[in-house]
Amino acid sequence: MALVAACSKSDVPPGKARVAVVGKTLANLVTRVAGDDADVRVVEGPGPDAESLADGARVAVMVGLGYDDWFEDVVRKKGVAKLRLVKAGARVPTVPEITGGDAQVPTVWLDPERARLVVKAVAEELSRSDAAHATAYRDRATALDKELDALDKEIEARTAKWTQRSMVSATSSLAYFAERYHLDVAVVTQPKEGPPPPKDRVLSLARDKHVRALYTEKQGVGDAALAAEAKLSWVTVTPVGAPYESVLRGIVEALEPYQR
Known part of the structure; x- marks a missing residue:
C-alpha cells in the first residue's frame, strides 16, 4: 500500500x-x-x-x-x-x-x-x-x-490536563485542533486575509492570557521579532505529513510544554 x-x-x-x-x-x-x-x-x-x-x-x-x-x-x-x-x-x-x-x-x-x-x-x-x-x-x-x-480519545485525555487554554498562532491552521480540544486561538498574527493585528493587541493578549509561545508553520523574521518582544517561545508546528497519527501526536508534543 x-x-x-x-x-x-x-x-x-x-x-x-x-x-x-x-x-x-x-x-x-x-x-x-x-x-x-x-x-x-x-x-x-x-x-x-x-x-x-x-x-x-x-x-x-x-x-x-x-x-x-x-x-x-x-x-x-x-x-x-x-x-x-x-x-x-x-x-x-x-x-x-x-x-x-x-x-x-x-x-x-x-x-x-x-x-x-x-x-x-x-x-x-x-x-x-x-x-x-x-x-x-x-x-x-x-x-x-x-x-x-x-x-481522538488519546489526545482528548492528554489535552484535558492542560491548564493553559489560549494560544497565539502565526496562521489559523490550528483552528480545527483547537476547536476539537477546547482550546482558544486568541489571535492570528499573519491572517490569510486582511491586515495583521496591531502589535500592541498581540502583546496585550499574550500578557493578559499568560501565553507562553507563538506557534508557526514556517518561521519568519516578523514572527521572530514579535515573539522576542512578547517574550514568547517561537515554536514550529507541522500540520502536514504522514502517517496521520504522527501529525496529530506531533502537534500535541509541540504544544504541550507551553499549554500544560
Missing part, C-alpha cells in the same frame, strides 16, 4: 482503480481505505503530473476551501466524466478565518472527528466507482474509523 508519485494513465495496474489525492496527509488516510484494491497516487502540486493523474483516476480527493483549488480546475479542464471528486472541506463542518469574511480555514484534517467523516466519504466514493471491492473498502474504513476514534 505504498504511496507513489504521479505517473501516466497506462501505468495503472490491471484491475485497480486509480485514486489521485492532493497531499500526503489525506493520501495516508485514503491509502488505508484503499488497501491493495486501488492504486493511490499523491499529487504534490499543479503541473503535468497532476494532469496525468486526472486522466487516469476514477476518484480524486482534495481539500478545497482555497487550499488546492487548482486541482479541481485540472479535473474540470480534463473533462473526466466518470471521476468522483471528494472535497474534504465540503464533507465536514468548517471554521471561518479569524479575520471574518467568507474564507474558511482549510486544515480540516487536524480534527480526528472530521477526519473520520472524510474517511467515510472516501470509502463510499470508492465503493461506487469500484463495486467489486466495495465491501473491502467499507470494512477497511470501519477499521480506520476505530483507530481514529482511539487517537
